[in-house]
Amino acid sequence: MSFDEACHTGLGLSLGCRDSPDHDHTNLQAPPHHHHHHHHRNTYKNKQIQLKYDHLLPSLTLGPSAASKIEEAESTDLHQAVAVQEQASSPCSGAFSSFSNSSSFKRDRELGGEEIEVEVEVEVEVEVEEERVVNITSSRASEELYEQDHEDSPRKKLRLSKEQSATLEDSFREHTTLNPKQKQDLARKLNLRPRQVEVWFQNRRARTKLKQTEADCELLKKCCETLKEENRRLHKELQEVKLMKQTATAAAPPFYMQFPTATLTMCPSCEKICNGGDHHNHHGSSTSSFLIGSKPAHLIFNPFSTHPSTAC
DNA sequence: GTCCTGTTTCAGTTTACTTCA
DNA sequence: ATTGAAGTAAACTGAAACAGG
Structure with a gap:
């Protein structure tokens, strides 16, 4: 890398600089429907409660441990497998009364509406030879019951499937931020909650930024080395010039x-x-x-x- | 103009899970 | 086979910015 190349890269480490994200405030979502019967006036409280219950809505992708259990059970009976999955990952075991292959995913909180029945779909994903998805739909008597059942349960962490990740990556390549419509569409397409899509994009932006910062840092190091080298060369040149002047002007x-x-x-x-x-x-x-x-x-x-x- | 509410984004952190020695 | 450290990624928290009523 030449000096010019190193120093004319347009490099700028403006870490404190906030990008100007195209805030799309045209909110296509319905006004947030509160799961809970109490309406929280405080924004943060609202958000916290929203997040708190996000992880309770079971759209889980199993890791190997649970997957192996399912694989084991799968050899005999699919329904048994689902039962194992429920045991392994879902805190609301026993809450499911029926199975369906419906791909419709309904979430009252995200989509709005004052539904009393909450349709919950659980996606079970087994990454053995081919991925198999079992959708479980269940109706519940009331949200209140739902909340009661899920109180104090630890947050579960899902692993996105390769397909889901690939789709999200593709989408991210197109646009690094999502408007509400895009978020909804993507969530529906991937059988994820919009909040999950949102979080994925947040984390993805953070990863991109981190990588960029690291790359910038490396470039700066190289630039610094180039400058040091240039400086050494100039010092040497200066010494030579001094010496030449000394000898040339010795007479007069x-x-x-x-x-x-x-x-x-x-x-x-x-x-x-x-x-x-x-x-x-x-x-x-x-x-x-x-x-x-x-x-x-x-x-x-x-x-x-x-x-x-x-x-x- | 000011306040309130609701939404989004970000930086930083926590935590579940995986990998590897 | 087990275990603990390190790494990774999903999820969370709190703050700031902004829009609209």
């Missing part, structure tokens, strides 16, 4: 060379050469200093001085 030195050359030093911050003994006062003296070159010397890193800018 001009006025400014009548200083003892050994005492001439260059201030790295103000690009002036001064008498070494007069180093800290040269700024006020027009006779003992002069400009050298056209390059601002403060741009030259001095490896021999930890604080070049403090030289004056």
